[in-house]
Amino acid sequence: MKLFVIGVGLIGGSFCKDIKQTMPDTIIYGIDSNEKHLDSALKIGFIDRPSTIEELGLADVVIISIPVTTTVTLLPQVLDRIQDTALVMDVGSTKQEICQSIATHDKRRNFLAIHPIAGTEFSGPEAAVDTLFFGKTNIICEVEKTAFKLQERAMKIFTALGMRIRYMDPVSHDKHIAYVSHLSHISSFMLGKTVIQKEKNEKDIFDMAGSGFASTVRLAKSSPAMWGPIFQQNKENVIESLSEYINNLSHFKSLLQNDDFEGLHKEMEDINHIKLILNGIEA
């Protein structure tokens, strides 16, 4: 199999690593606008050769793992260049605009929209890790619009990587993911900002931070190049989730201001049952 990976960062690179491991006769071509990343990917060894979009005609499978606003521009061009039997997948954290961008493309049936719910707060080729996707959920959108044989080819890869599959339409995907992923990133970035602002006036505040703070602020290390476009493309849903979050925080604040400590206790107790819900998701 000839696999082209466009974007050799955390997600693209982790795909390569696992595919190399589980499907050893795959030749992996890497494409990236960042020459240094391409060099690193080659040096680390998860791609076999650097390539360009001019060579996409050779591909059996193409994985696109770049900022989602760039995917919208690039995806139609990728479909233009591939052979009729090739499979193209994007792994972006938004699905609606991406699916729209090729809705009427001649090669729509060559495309499969996926979102593996996996990652870390790090980015770039050095951030790529083995078995990142093992046991993780992979959301597939508009599966019915992809040629059946190419669905099968994709499933072989997902099975080899140990992914759990869920099907969803792009509108629902973008709505729900705003709550369980995009909002977490904003809450974390803004928590980081709030504490950094304080630190400017009060030195050594971070010396008092423990594992709880580190855990809630971890995602504030995430790549702005990747997350800016996600917030942009999922703007309406993100604003909705953010508004509800701000309302909840303001309500908590007013309980505190009104000395309603019973109310506070009740709030926290109700939320505590998230313990049960989170069973099986690792932090």
Added chain:
Amino acid sequence: MKLFVIGVGLIGGSFCKDIKQTMPDTIIYGIDSNEKHLDSALKIGFIDRPSTIEELGLADVVIISIPVTTTVTLLPQVLDRIQDTALVMDVGSTKQEICQSIATHDKRRNFLAIHPIAGTEFSGPEAAVDTLFFGKTNIICEVEKTAFKLQERAMKIFTALGMRIRYMDPVSHDKHIAYVSHLSHISSFMLGKTVIQKEKNEKDIFDMAGSGFASTVRLAKSSPAMWGPIFQQNKENVIESLSEYINNLSHFKSLLQNDDFEGLHKEMEDINHIKLILNGIEA
């Protein structure tokens, strides 16, 4: 050494475990208003015998690890009952009201106010773990008000447990800890609430949650019995930090509403340097 631990939960229990390990000739007496917890502590084996405050006259060292509003009531009574040579420490996450509660007590010099920055989102005796405090910061307040010999006794324990020591006045402690600990817990609880509310209408949303969400929402599992009193006692500082957090979230939202994606990118990039700041704090 005869050690009395009042409150045999996560923190009290973890102290017992490490002290048993590093100072094996210690006899540990457990006091708790919850009989079941006392039974568990005895069964797990980190206390040697259940006790009551009537026996506090036997103690060489007393560690108080209970909700901070209860500490304020109980601490003067504990000091009333101990012998002149005993050391009493509380481990609460707030320090100002606790220090005030015994400021003029005859046995003020028998008391040392500490806050070990260590813990997990779990609670109760079963949550107690070995080496919880190893390498962790322990903030000591008003050290100059504690008898020198008793400071030495405390330091022996802290050294045995591998703690890093920092000194701070209670007002600064409560101000700073609101930002790096108390606010994290609220952000996490309210994130959990926002997603649970959404889940009520949109089923299976949690199936889409990954490690990022789990990490930011982890603290929403924390004990309301412990955290309600902390927010209550540190009300003013918590409200201040919460207000700044809400302002930052609202600003982020307005950047998004105004399509100021360059502004968003710049925000995230500036906050990204938290990577460097967080070096050494484990999530």
